[in-house]
Amino acid sequence: MASLESLRHVSIGRYVPGRSPLHLLDPRVKVGGFGVLVLLVAVVGQLSGLALLLAFSLALVALAGLDLRDVWRGLRPALPIILVLLALQLVYAPLQPDERLLLSWGKLHLGWSAVRLAAVSLLRFGALMLAVSLLTGVTTPGALIRGVEGLLRP
Numbered sequence: 001m002a003s004l005e006s007l008r009h010v011s012i013g014r015y016v017p018g019r020s021p022l023h024l025l026d027p028r029v030k031v032g033g034f035g036v037l038v039l040l041v042a043v044v045g046q047l048s049g050l051a052l053l054l055a056f057s058l059a060l061v062a063l064a065g066l067d068l069r070d071v072w073r074g075l076r077p078a079l080p081i082i083l084v085l086l087a088l089q090l091v092y093a094p095l096q097p098d099e100r101l102l103l104s105w106g107k108l109h110l111g112w113s114a115v116r117l118a119a120v121s122l123l124r125f126g127a128l129m130l131a132v133s134l135l136t137g138v139t140t141p142g143a144l145i146r147g148v149e150g151l152l153r154p
Contacts, residue, residue: 014074015140022064022138027147034135041127047116050123057130066137075129082125086118093117 017023022030037057044050061071093114095101103110139147 027143031147054127
């Protein structure tokens with residue numbers, strides 16, 4: 001029963017009642033907007049564009065009236081996995097020709113391109129997790145199902 005008690009603080013997948021403009025939107029609009037946001041996060045490859053999408057996601061979370069501390073608590077359990085994946089990306093990213101090295105230790109060679117790839121991955125993951133928290137925070141599971149069904153209806 002202790003494991004169920006810890007799930008009480010998970011914000012991803014938990015609806016938060018409210019009367020914000022995002023709460024009042026039609027579920028089909030929410031699911032469609034989520035799809036567009038996910039597509040943009042997947043397509044944009046520049047750090048500035050991804051930082052803008054992350055800021056936009058944070059602004060939507062604030063507009064929805066969701067507590068950022070609760071959103072952070074929902075993301076925190078994934079941090080160890082994220083850090084391991086970022087470390088692996090830093091270690092195994094290929095060096096570009098004529099790239100200036102930041103660190104060279106034995107067979108480990110770290111360049112700016114590896115740091116850039118890790119930053120892009122971190123921004124992408126953050127924006128996606130915020131988008132998921134936002135969608136599930138402002139939409140009940142039943143409304144989410146109705147929204148998906150409505151979009152898939154011929």
